[in-house]
Amino acid sequence: MIARVAQMYHVEGQRQAAIAQHLCISQATVSRMLKKAQEEEIVRTTVVSPSGTYTDLAAELRNRFDLPEAIVVECTEDRIGAVMARIGEAAAYFLETTLQSGEI
The missing domain is CATH 1.10.10 (Arc Repressor Mutant, subunit A)
Structure with missing residues (x-):
């Protein structure tokens, strides 16, 4: 049943x-x-992260350094400009999704 x-x-x-x-x-x-x-493991929950998402690594960073949040970004280019652009995109998305009205 x-x-x-x-x-x-x-x-x-x-x-x-x-x-x-x-x-x-x-x-x-x-x-x-x-x-x-x-x-009883009749039902199991599996989370499949999208490509380019590193939730396990982010969790390790949060735990090791006692951080409230950590975001790991993927960058296939080995140029400082490209790396900074990816970090900027991730930071902008994080702020966009977490900031509440009147917090700035």
Whole structure:
């Protein structure tokens, strides 16, 4: 039954309330079953980073140097101008996505 609930939720995209109604169980039971599916590795979450994204290396930098955030950029050119341009792009994107109104 846990695998069926996991299938309905993760593969079929059904909401917990709909699953509960369909199977004549409570929504709390559905939630517990989904948690158990993860604990028993019936459901596994895999994050696939896009090409040019180095989340593992960034995590290592954050941990080693106790940083709140770290961004690693890829640059295929060995010119200081190209490297600085990539760093600038990454910094601009970071600020654009994290700054809140009135923080500047």
